[in-house]
Amino acid sequence: MNISRTQERYWSTPSAVTSAVAWDQFEILYPTIRGFLLSQFEAHSMPQDAIEYFTRCLDYNTFTGKYKTGLLVVEAAEAFKGRRLDDSEYQKAAILGWMVVFLHSYFSVSDGIVNQVTTSHGKLSWHHVDGVGSNALNDVLLLEGAVYQLAREHFRKEPYYVDLLELLHETRHPSFFRNPVSHTYQFPIDSQRAATIYKSAIYSFYLPMALSMIICGFPVEKASPTDLNYYDFVLDILLPLGEYAQIQTEYFESRSGNLPKTRSWCYDLVRSAGSPEQFATLESHFGKENTTSQLHVRSVFAEAGIDARYSQYAEDAYTRIGALIDALPELRNPGGDAVLGRAIFRTLLEDLHSRTD
Numbered sequence: 001m002n003i004s005r006t007q008e009r010y011w012s013t014p015s016a017v018t019s020a021v022a023w024d025q026f027e028i029l030y031p032t033i034r035g036f037l038l039s040q041f042e043a044h045s046m047p048q049d050a051i052e053y054f055t056r057c058l059d060y061n062t063f064t065g066k067y068k069t070g071l072l073v074v075e076a077a078e079a080f081k082g083r084r085l086d087d088s089e090y091q092k093a094a095i096l097g098w099m100v101v102f103l104h105s106y107f108s109v110s111d112g113i114v115n116q117v118t119t120s121h122g123k124l125s126w127h128h129v130d131g132v133g134s135n136a137l138n139d140v141l142l143l144e145g146a147v148y149q150l151a152r153e154h155f156r157k158e159p160y161y162v163d164l165l166e167l168l169h170e171t172r173h174p175s176f177f178r179n180p181v182s183h184t185y186q187f188p189i190d191s192q193r194a195a196t197i198y199k200s201a202i203y204s205f206y207l208p209m210a211l212s213m214i215i216c217g218f219p220v221e222k223a224s225p226t227d228l229n230y231y232d233f234v235l236d237i238l239l240p241l242g243e244y245a246q247i248q249t250e251y252f253e254s255r256s257g258n259l260p261k262t263r264s265w266c267y268d269l270v271r272s273a274g275s276p277e278q279f280a281t282l283e284s285h286f287g288k289e290n291t292t293s294q295l296h297v298r299s300v301f302a303e304a305g306i307d308a309r310y311s312q313y314a315e316d317a318y319t320r321i322g323a324l325i326d327a328l329p330e331l332r333n334p335g336g337d338a339v340l341g342r343a344i345f346r347t348l349l350e351d352l353h354s355r356t357d
Contacts, residue, residue, distance in 0.1 A: 026071045026094055033098050034058055036153065037146050057139050058146075061105040061126055069104060069204050070097035072348075076212035079344035081337065089215075095154050096164075096211045099147045103172065106143040107203065109136055118289060144172075163220045164211065171207050201242020205348070209234055216338040230331060230340055237324050237345050244317040245352055251310045252357055254301055266306050274304045318353045325349065 037058065041051050077093040078085055085093060111117070112125035113136055119125060127136035147168060155161045210231060214220065218230045250264040270282050282300045285293035331340040 070101035072208040073097040073212045076209050076344050080216045099150050100208050102146045110140045160214050163214050171202050197243045197246045200246040201239050205238040205242045217333040217335045240321050270304045
């Protein structure tokens with residue numbers, strides 16, 4: 001599977017975080033990636049209607065709000081190397097980025113089924129689309145399988161292939177999130193919400209960053225007890241950054257009326273700091289999709305001063321995470337051709353802090 005950066009553009013909506021050029025370069029790889037995955041179907045003599053359905057599944061679920069997370073693999077690799085990637089390096093980083101995109105699609109579809117979400121990212125959840133229904137249970141396996149098909153096709157001859165597979169397996173296994181407070185960073189919330197935020201931090205920030213570190217030559221295993229653990233340095237920054245990102249998303253969703261059925265940061269604030277009457281109203285209407293219930297929920301959030309509380313939280317988080325970034329030592333990989341520097345983390349923080357919706 002040969003990938004070129006100059007293929008015909010397929011589909012593009014430039015990110016607010018990333019330049020349109022970088023977005024397009026990443027996005028135009030999709031037709032070739034999709035073609036490779038479909039060729040695996042064809043190689044097993046799957047019927048045409050099954051191939052067309054899988055195509056529809058890929059197209060519908062791949063372009064989500066998590067799309068920019070895949071591009072983070074490329075951006076991090078360029079930041080670590082301090083230069084533009086050559087074609088071979090770019091292909092590796094971009095393929096890993098697309099693997100992250102497919103993994104996010106897998107989680108999005110499965111979470112939509114479990115939480116019985118009707119809409120996601122401004123469109124119907126996959127299991128609510130005409131002709132899908134319970135087939136979505138099988139589709140999550142197809143989306144996950146795409147990740148490992150791409151890994152085998154492009155990385156099985158690389159010395160770090162096992163490291164990539166172990167990282168992918170570990171970050172999607174439930175045991176990885178069973179005790180999120182075991183690490184240095186302590187989430188200032190209860191364990192149920194901590195697990196949700198921890199997963200978001202791992203999937204959206206740590207996974208793409210760690211994948212980039214692997215291909216940039218930062219060893220996963222320590223050769224001796226005195227060696228540095230590069231990945232712990234990164235995790236100590238990305239856990240609170242991921243918490244900030246998740247809480248920010250939940251806050252903006254509450255303002256837009258796109259209220260989740262599951263608990264949120266705003267919900268927890270009303271539960272812990274609101275009046276009994278406010279929480280009773282919230283409990284009666286939270287998670288219901290009718291207009292009346294949404295108006296009641298937004299009214300409770302306004303009465304509880306959610307806007308002011310979020311503004312204070314955001315400023316505190318920005319200061320706290322900024323201090324962690326400033327304290328990060330500039331660490332070179334053993335080969336000396338990549339540096340685990342502060343710039344990419346500072347960019348992530350500034351982009352997050354400047355978000356307005």
